[in-house]
Amino acid sequence: xxxxxxxxxxxxxxEKEDVTLDCVYETRDTTYYLFWYKQPPSGELVxxxxxxxxxxxxxxxxxxxxNFQKSTxxxxxxxxxxxxxxxxxxxxxxxxxxxxxxxxxIFGTGTLLAVQP
Amino acid sequence: xxxVTQSSRYLVKRTGEKVFLECVQDMDHENMFWYRQxxxxxxxxxxxxxxxxxxxxxxxxxxxxxxxxxxxRFSLILESASTNQxxxxxxxxxxxxxxxxxxxxxxxxxxxx
Numbered sequence: 001x002x003x004x005x006x007x008x009x010x011x012x013x014x015e016k017e018d019v020t021l022d023c024v025y026e027t028r029d030t031t032y033y034l035f036w037y038k039q040p041p042s043g044e045l046v047x048x049x050x051x052x053x054x055x056x057x058x059x060x061x062x063x064x065x066x067n068f069q070k071s072t073x074x075x076x077x078x079x080x081x082x083x084x085x086x087x088x089x090x091x092x093x094x095x096x097x098x099x100x101x102x103x104x105x106i107f108g109t110g111t112l113l114a115v116q117p
Numbered sequence: 118x119x120x121v122t123q124s125s126r127y128l129v130k131r132t133g134e135k136v137f138l139e140c141v142q143d144m145d146h147e148n149m150f151w152y153r154q155x156x157x158x159x160x161x162x163x164x165x166x167x168x169x170x171x172x173x174x175x176x177x178x179x180x181x182x183x184x185x186x187x188x189x190r191f192s193l194i195l196e197s198a199s200t201n202q203x204x205x206x207x208x209x210x211x212x213x214x215x216x217x218x219x220x221x222x223x224x225x226x227x228x229x230x
Contacts, residue, residue, distance in 0.1 A: 009157070033216045043224040045207065050218055091160065095215055103148050103167075103211050105219060109159035 002027050002096045006108035013082050014116050021077045021111045023092030029053075033095040034068065034075045035105065040088045051075065082115045089113075120144075123208050123222035130229050136195040138225050140208030146220070147213035149191035151175075151183065154205040154224070166191055167213060198229045 003026040013019045025034065036048040049059065051068050059066045063080045079086055089112050093105040124139035142149065150165040152175075162175030164183040172183050180202060184192045191210075195202055205226050209219040 006159075035218060037219075037221075043205070043207075043226075045209075045219070045221040047218040047220070050216065052216065097215070103213065103215055103217055104150075104162065104165065107152075107160040109157060 002029075002094060002106050004092050004094050004106055004108035006090075006092055006111050008111045009109070010112045010114070012114045012116065015084060016081050017115075018078060018080050019082050019113065019115075021079075021090050021092075021113065023075045023077065023108060025073050025075065025092070025094045027073075027094060027096045029097035031097050035093040035095070036066065036075075036077050037091045037093065038088045039091065039110070045091065048077075079113075082113075084115050084117055087113060087115045121208055121210055121220050121222040123206075123225050125225050126223065128225055128227045130195075130198050130227065132199060132229055134195075134198050134229075136198045136227070136229075138193040138195075138206055138208075138227070140191045140193070140210075140222055141189055142191075142210040142220070143189065144210060144220065145188065146210035147188075148211045148217075149185065150209045150211075150219065151181075151191065151193045152207045152209065153177070154207055160207065163193065195227075198227075200229050203227060203229045 005024045032053045034051045037045040039045045065078045067076045089110045091110045092108045121142045151163040152160040166172045166185040182194045208222040211217040
């Protein structure tokens with residue numbers, strides 16, 4: 001089965017707290033891609049990061065960091081020192097090998113992050 | 118600034134009407150997608166197209182059809198709108214081949230009354 005699970009439906013934190021959004025995926029493929037997208041209240045999903053299955057190196061971009069662990073099939077996203085502008089729905093997505101030219105993504109159900117001032 | 122443009126931000130239609138949702142991209146992308154987003158269900162793929170006049174069903178195609186006569190435009194058609202099609206509809210596009218991220222439009226919030 002090809003599946004993405006985001007078990008946290010909603011998370012509420014106070015500004016400046018660190019927060020981790022969990023993403024667990026299932027795939028039978030050995031080569032695949034993983035993505036994170038942010039959907040602010042305006043509605044448009046914004047690309048945050050792409051990671052291929054051969055690159056397990058963690059990545060940091062400013063206050064954002066991603067922890068990819070193939071052993072646990074997880075691709076977790078951490079926001080350090082959260083800000084109100086981080087309030088959004090965050091989606092994790094999987095692009096398995098069967099996609100071919102069609103590049104289909106399988107999305108999780110999303111995590112709503114609310115950062116309180 | 119590259120973008121995906123959806124023709125309407127909000128739309129209210131009556132049950133039984135034929136509804137057209139339009140999506141245009143200016144990035145010369147081969148692939149285009151239509152998703153619907155509902156609370157607790159995430160994004161569910163309705164249809165996608167990997168070339169002009171080519172289309173494939175996604176996970177929930179029932180009650181919908183699509184049209185792609187030009188590379189830049191992908192239309193979603195609700196043949197006879199029903200109240201259970203009230204939802205947020207998101208269009209996206211990407212280059213062909215695996216691993217390319219999607220560019221999304223701002224969405225159309227459709228209400229069927």
